[in-house]
Amino acid sequence: MTLEQPLATRPPASLAEAAEAHLDDVYGYLLYLTRDRETAEDLANSTFEKALRLWSRFDARRGSARTWLLGIARTTALDWFRSESRRRRREEAAALAERVEETFVEGLSPELETALASLSAGEREVLALRIVLELDGDATARVLGISPTAVSTRLSRALKRLEERVNEG
C-alpha cells in the first residue's frame, strides 16, 4: 500500500491533474480581472488550451503549476484586454457597459461588489491573487512580473482604496 503525496507538495504528473487542482484559482483570478463570468470562462478555457501546448516546457523547479497557470491566464487576459481596448475604440462606450455584470462574484455584499467594480483591473488583480487566492508575495510577483516590494505596495493601495469605496457607499 502506498500513500499518495498531496499535490500541494509535489508537481502534477499531468496537465489534467493540474487543471483539476487549480481551475478554481484560474477562473477566480480571471473573474476578478474581467468582472464578467462568461468572459472569465472563455479565458479560462483559452488558458488551459495554451497550457496544453506549453505543458512540455513546464518546469516544477522554477515555480509551482499554480503560478505557471496563473501566468498564462494573465497573458491570455491581457490579450483579451488589448482586443477589448481596440474594440471599445471602435464601438460606443455604452455597449461595453451593458456587457459588464453588476454581480460577478456570488455571495459578495452589494457595497463590496460596487466598490470592487470601481477599482481598476490592476487593483482587482492584486487583490485576487494575494487576498482571494492567498498567493504569497513571491508567487504573486512572478505572476505579475514585478518585484515582491511592488506587489506589497500595489496591494496596500488597492485595499486602502477598496476600504474607502466601501465606506463611502
Added chain:
Amino acid sequence: MTVNQIVDELRATRPAAGEALRLQVLTHASAPAVTEPSWRDRLRSRRRLLLALPAAAGLAVVSAVAIGVTRPEQAAREATAPPASVELQRSAGTPRSAGMTLVGPSADSSRAQEKAPAPFAGRAQRYSGSLTLAVEDTDALSEATQRALSIARDLGGYVVSVQYATGDQGAASLTLRVPSTRAAEAVTRLSGLGTIVAQNVQIDDLQESLDTLDGQLERLRAQIAALTAAIDRAETSAERARLLERRAQAQAQLRDLRANRAATAEAARNATIQLDLRTEASSGVAAPGSRLDRALDKALAILAWEAVVVLALAVALAPIALVALAVWGARRAHRRREEDRLLAAS
C-alpha cells in the same frame, strides 16, 4: 467596514468554476499534448546555456593541456631558441675551395648535428668552430668544463687553453684542438653540454695552398739540383762562389717553404674549437625545464591564445549585444507600461 472584514468576505466568497467549465477544461487538458518543444525552445533554455559555458571552458582547458602534453618539445624550442635564424653561407662558384661558415644558435644537440658540417674527405681543410653554451649554475659549469676536456681527449685532441672563473656568475672559455676528421662529432658532443646560445663553424679549404707550396718546393729542389751541378762544372773560383751563394739562398727558401707547408698541413689536420660556457644568469637564456614544465608552459600558452580569441570575440560582439539588450529592455518596459495602462483603464 474594516480591511479585515473586507478580506474575510473576499476569502469567504472565493469563486469556483462551474461544472460545465470544469468538464470542458478537463476534457481539453486530458488530451495528449499536441506539440513538442522545438530545437529553438531547447536552445533558449537558460539551464542549457548555463551548462554550455562551463562545458566550453572545460573543453578549452582540456584541449590546451592535451596539446601541451603531446607537443611539449615545440614549446621547449620556442622557449629556448633565440629569435635569430640559422644561416648557411657559401661562396658562389667555388664549392670546394672556398670557405664555408655556419652561424647562428641552435636549440638542441640534434639540430646542431644536422647543421654542423664536416670537412670534405680527401681535401686539406681548416675547420674552426665556436660554441657558446648556457649552463644552469656554477656546479653545472664545472661539470661541463670537465666533460669538454674529456671529449677533446676522447677524440684524440688536446686542450690549447682553458679560462675558468666563478663567482655570482660563472664563465669558462676553452680552446680545443681535435682531429679535423672528428670535428663535426666534437661540435655535436660539446653542444650537448648546455643550451646553445650561439654557434659558428668556419671551414677553409687549404688544399690549393698545399698544392701551390708543393709545386714551389718541387721547383726549388730542381733549382738546387741544377745549381749543384753547375757548381761542379764551374771553371773559375768567382763563378763557383756566385753559384754557391745562389744555392744557399735557394736552400733557405726551401726550408721556409717546408716549414710553411708543415704548418698548413698541421692546420688542416687539427680543427680548432672555441667553447664558451656561461651560467644562465650571465647568458640571459633559460634552460629548458622538465617535460612537465614544458607541457604546462605549452598549455598556458594555448590557454592564453584561447583567452585572446574569446576577448576579441567579446570586444567584437559587445556592441551588438549591448544594442540587443537595450532593445530588449526597451520593449519590455514598453510592454509593461502598456499592460499597466490597460489594467488601469479596465
